[in-house]
Amino acid sequence: MPGKADVAIVGAGIAALALAVELQNNGISTILLERQKSPEGIPRGLTFQPNGLAVLEKLGALERAKEVGSASQILEVKNWDGEVLLEADYGLLDHPQNYLLTANATEVERLLVYLAEKAGAKLLWGSSFQELTMSGGKVDGVVFETDGMRDQIQAAVVVGADGPQSRIRNSIGVKVKTRKYPDSFLVGLAGAIPGLEGRARQYQHPGKMLGIMPSGPEATYFFYCVGPRSFDSVKKEGLTSFRAEVVQAAPEMADAFTGVEAWTRMAYFTPSFIRVDRWVGNGVALLGDSAHTIHPHAGQGVNLALEDAVALAETIDKCKVAGDFSQASLLQYQKERKTRAEVIGKHANYTVTYALSDNWLIKRLNRRALRKLNKDKKLQKKALEITAGIFEKKPGLVTLAKIGGILP
Numbered sequence: 001m002p003g004k005a006d007v008a009i010v011g012a013g014i015a016a017l018a019l020a021v022e023l024q025n026n027g028i029s030t031i032l033l034e035r036q037k038s039p040e041g042i043p044r045g046l047t048f049q050p051n052g053l054a055v056l057e058k059l060g061a062l063e064r065a066k067e068v069g070s071a072s073q074i075l076e077v078k079n080w081d082g083e084v085l086l087e088a089d090y091g092l093l094d095h096p097q098n099y100l101l102t103a104n105a106t107e108v109e110r111l112l113v114y115l116a117e118k119a120g121a122k123l124l125w126g127s128s129f130q131e132l133t134m135s136g137g138k139v140d141g142v143v144f145e146t147d148g149m150r151d152q153i154q155a156a157v158v159v160g161a162d163g164p165q166s167r168i169r170n171s172i173g174v175k176v177k178t179r180k181y182p183d184s185f186l187v188g189l190a191g192a193i194p195g196l197e198g199r200a201r202q203y204q205h206p207g208k209m210l211g212i213m214p215s216g217p218e219a220t221y222f223f224y225c226v227g228p229r230s231f232d233s234v235k236k237e238g239l240t241s242f243r244a245e246v247v248q249a250a251p252e253m254a255d256a257f258t259g260v261e262a263w264t265r266m267a268y269f270t271p272s273f274i275r276v277d278r279w280v281g282n283g284v285a286l287l288g289d290s291a292h293t294i295h296p297h298a299g300q301g302v303n304l305a306l307e308d309a310v311a312l313a314e315t316i317d318k319c320k321v322a323g324d325f326s327q328a329s330l331l332q333y334q335k336e337r338k339t340r341a342e343v344i345g346k347h348a349n350y351t352v353t354y355a356l357s358d359n360w361l362i363k364r365l366n367r368r369a370l371r372k373l374n375k376d377k378k379l380q381k382k383a384l385e386i387t388a389g390i391f392e393k394k395p396g397l398v399t400l401a402k403i404g405g406i407l408p
């Protein structure tokens with residue numbers, strides 16, 4: 001029996017590992033349960049915004065992440081004909097990390113596994129969550145299964161970092177609002193694109209979207225909207241057809257795609273906008289995608305989750321000092337993070353709606369908004385502060401209307 005820990009974390013993704021590092025550095029013992037057998041997975045890109053980069057720096061992981069990734073200060077937005085609609089300059093931001101960083105997620109996960117274990121966290125790979133244990137109306141541990149054998153961990157706090165379909169969230173009866181988007185995406189890593197250094201690029205067209213971002217010296221992360229098509233239907237059309245679709249929008253991808261020879265090097269997903277009514281209970285808290293899942297167009301999912309991890313570690317530290325892990329005590333974490341996640345989630349929702357809509361009015365507003373942001377650097381800075389997750393207060397309706405092209 002693994003025994004006891006101050007905190008048991010279900011899931012060992014990037015946010016969970018960041019939380020473990022923070023907790024262990026504060027002298028709080030931590031065990032992570034992960035159903036995967038190892039941190040190895042499909043190579044995939046992750047884009048870190050300034051708010052997430054600040055957390056990586058705090059964890060001591062930023063310099064290594066920069067070595068395995070690529071920084072971009074300019075985000076170009078083009079239409080399907082290659083016309084530049086916006087050059088978003090992260091250099092406008094008053095922030096130490098005023099750039100994007102795209103890296104192979106597997107490399108970052110390996111780094112955080114190393115840091116978590118070095119700090120003293122215990123990782124149980126191949127262990128799947130079964131149920132919560134309760135005592136006196138409070139969660140006090142988890143039952144899990146490894147290789148068909150059931151076991152148990154006692155913990156003062158259980159953290160659900162188990163993704164959008166969180167079983168921890170379901171176990172505590174949290175109310176969930178889910179909006180499933182009609183368009184699905186394929187993501188993967190291709191070869192390097194000469195001339196893209198220091199820039200990320202996105203192509204937009206009604207019903208279409210393609211993002212390409214340098215991800216290390218020899219790789220480019222791409223995400224491509226395949227609309228309502230299933231993965232099976234895209235595969236049936238063939239990899240050659242898929243390459244042709246991508247290269248039609250971005251001719252610079254032609255050579256980069258020569259090394260992409262199998263569908264197994266790509267992942268398919270349909271985004272959702274998930275909001276929950278509460279993030280905490282007695283002896284339990286939700287982290288990352290289990291608490292909020294937003295459209296990846298914003299590039300904020302992992303970044304919000306990293307910030308969540310730091311905030312939750314601080315709250316758990318205070319709870320341990322007070323000897324109180326009740327919902328009322330853990331609520332400070334929710335108060336600090338929930339509004340921020342909702343602002344960014346709504347911003348992601350309307351920006352992707354603008355980008356993909358075929359409605360003539362929305363298309364016109366989108367084009368107007370992008371051109372306005374391109375000319376008005378002060379307004380662009382405000383928009384980037386939301387995108388980068390570093391705004392100081394909730395933006396007002398007038399500001400949002402100007403960013404959206406509704407008001408002049």
